[in-house]
Amino acid sequence: MTERVSKKNTEDPQAAPLIHLEGVSKIYGQGEAKVYALRGIDLVIQSGEFAAIMGPSGSGKSTAMNIIGCLDTPTEGHYRFGGVEVGGLGRDQRALLRRNFLGFVFQGYNLLARTSALDNVELPLIYKGVPAAKRKSMALEALAKVGLAGRESHDPSQLSGGQQQRVAIARAIVTRPDVILADEPTGNLDSARGEEIMDLLTALNRDEGITIIMVTHEPDMAEYADRLIRFVDGRVESDVQNPVRN
Amino acid sequence: MFYETVRLALQAIMRNLLRSFLTVLGIVIGVAAVIALVTVGQGSTDQVEADVTALGTNLLMIKPGQASQGPGSTTGSAASLTLKDVDAIESEIARVRVAAPTSARSMTAIYGNENHATSVTGTDNRYLVARDWEVALGRSFYDSELRAGAAACIIGDTIRAELFGNGDPLGAAIRLKQISCRVIGVLEARGASSFGTDQDDLILLPIRTFQRRIAGNQDVDLIYAAVKENASTEKAKADIERLMRERRRISAGEEDDFNVFDMKQISSMLTGITTVLTSLLSAVAAVSLFVGGIGIMNIMLVSVTERTREIGIRLAVGATEGQVLLQFLVESIVLSLIGGLIGIILGLGLALIGVRILAVPFAPDPTLIGVAFLFSAVVGVVFGYFPARRAARLDPIEALRHQ
Structure with a gap:
């Protein structure tokens, strides 16, 4: 694992960490009704890592994921993505960060209904302004990578849960992002399908060098990661290298 | 990108064909009414002018009597x-x-x-x-x-x-x-x-x-x-x-103590009446267009709520506010343009029947058709903007959580 991290970092030893949270807090509501979702998180994730975030409901792991995914901004503290302060960016600038550097995989797949697998995978490329022909070849390539070659014309309703999640992964990787943020990617799947998805994510991490940050409830799935980060009450309770894999 | 947006809009419209049709019905009726009324009105005006020309526009009529008396009145004491x-x-x-x-x-x-x-x-x-x-x-x-x-x-x-x-x-x-x-x-x-x-x-x-x-x-x-x-x-x-x-x-x-009547005066008086009638009826029809626009806004708002999750997905994969706004705006414009187009065809059809019944010439006005088409686009922009802005301003996290 260290090899992979260093491989990326040797290109520029002075490079800022890919993901850097410093004293990040997220507060909802005001005055008496103030709720702390995150209470001063410090977290550094280097390029090429595969990190699993665990923790009970309400521990702030989803809030942390939203901030890392540039969907939300911290109330306090700093979040730097590749050295860029995200807190100071507007909605559209954060959209550009998502479009160019981030891929999302959700528990509920979040595919567009009544839209073919190919069109779903092409979606981020449309917003990037990739011309139609190039878009199609990139999307077909991504679908092949997740093992769905030949299924490009199927609607989500014609695909199994595992296959839908593969389409979602293809949509996440089609823009060749630096990071994939996976929020309970196996939550709706049986263990066999779940393991297939985990194998796919592991392969993407290993072969493509894509940084993967995954929220999960299931210890079995967390075992696939190199690093386990445990959230409790809006704080990082523990942050360890995976003893099984190391 | 623009072509893509239009394609996406057409897809969204086709996905719910019946509702799309009901949505544009107001526009269809409004445009059809304006086109039919103005075309038939123009035909009647043309007919009057043709009749007067047949009678001779260069014809003057001289009658004894006071100026206040019309061409049909009886001779006075003069x-x-x-x-x-x-x-x-x-x-x-x-x-x-x-x-x-x-x-x-x-x-x-x-x-x-x-x-x-x-x-x-x-x-x-x-x-x-x-x-x-x-x-x-x-x-x-x-x-x-x-x-x-x-x-x-x-x-x-x-x-x-x-x-x-x-x-x-x-x-x-x-x-x-x-x-x-x-x-x-x-x-x-x-x-x-x-x-x-x-x-x-x-x-x-x-x-x-x-x-x-x-x-x-x-x-x-x-x-x-x-x-x-x-x-x-x-x-x-x-x-x-x-x-x-x-x-x-x-x-x-x-x-x-005599009168000289000009056929042109009589003709312009008659066409004046037709024009006033036509514009009054058209004003009523224009109200229908406005109501049609509100119908579009209503459905677009429903559509935005219904598609909240879809909007969340689009925002998550990197669509900017402007891109989402454009998508929904184009959707309402395309919708109202389709309505306008159907309305124009229907209106011309009705006008064709109308001129047959009244036995006047069929004189469709290309400017009017162009204006009707443009007006439907304007209705789409005006009434589509508010729902589109609402879609674009959605919080992606909330939108993704929406069931």
Whole structure:
């Protein structure tokens, strides 16, 4: 694992960490009704890592994921993505960060209904302004990578849960992002399908060098990661290298 | 990117075809109503203008009486016109091509067992010249007949049909009260005028015959004066007014005791009425367009709520606010343009039926169609903007959580 991290970092030893949270807090509501979702998180994730975030409901792991995914901004503290302060960016600038550097995989797949697998995978490329022909070849390539070659014309309703999640992964990787943020990617799947998805994510991490940050409830799935980060009450309770894999 | 957006919009519309159709119904009805009403209205206006042109736009009519009286009113206490007036107008005013005297009475024409109430007009051949009217069958009056006041008549096509059916009218003797006159000609058919009267329902007699044997006086009720091709009708009218004031010895400052009517005035009055009616009806139809726009806004708002999750996905994969706004805006524009297009086709179809019923020309106005199309696009923009902005401003996290 260290090899992979260093491989990326040797290109520029002075490079800022890919993901850097410093004293990040997220507060909802005001005055008496103030709720702390995150209470001063410090977290550094280097390029090429595969990190699993665990923790009970309400521990702030989803809030942390939203901030890392540039969907939300911290109330306090700093979040730097590749050295860029995200807190100071507007909605559209954060959209550009998502479009160019981030891929999302959700528990509920979040595919567009009544839209073919190919069109779903092409979606981020449309917003990037990739011309139609190039878009199609990139999307077909991504679908092949997740093992769905030949299924490009199927609607989500014609695909199994595992296959839908593969389409979602293809949509996440089609823009060749630096990071994939996976929020309970196996939550709706049986263990066999779940393991297939985990194998796919592991392969993407290993072969493509894509940084993967995954929220999960299931210890079995967390075992696939190199690093386990445990959230409790809006704080990082523990942050360890995976003893099984190391 | 723009093409993509239009394609996405069409996809979204096709996904819910019935609802899309109901959404645009307001626009369809509004546009169709405007197009149909204005097209039929324009056809009626054209018809009136065509009728007036057929009657002769360069035709002036001179009547004794006060200015407040219309062309159909009876002669007042003012002195009547004479045949000398007719000759003076024709010979002294260079702008007048021809002037014709007419005097008319309503009478019943009898032939055999048939009788028909009609208008008997005393005039001469200049009437035919002034009104550009040909004798279709037979001949016009001989000078000798005109001078002697012979009992010869030229009949309109309606009289021929009523009294003679398919028989030959030439040479037949028609009884008009106490006189019996010989038919020497039949006028070509002109049909109904835009005033609603049957132009072919008349009998022409030599003016002297009429004066001596029917009216019992030397009066001329109405003079027709046809203005020369390139001369100004306005100026000719002024010339006639000047001449008539002189002949009737009206001193300066005194009002005219005669009237000169211009067919153009009458025509513009009639088309004015049609135009006012058309614009009133169109205003009502425009309200329907506005209501249609509100319908589009309503459905687009529902659509935004329904597709919250989809919008969340789009935002998550990196769509900017502007891109989402554009997508929904294009969707409502495409929707209302489709509505406009259907409305235009439907409106033209209705207009086609309307002009058939009213027997007026079908005159679709390309400008109107263009404006209707443009207006539907504007409705799409105006009423689509608010829902589109709401979509674009959604919080992606909330939107993704939406069930």
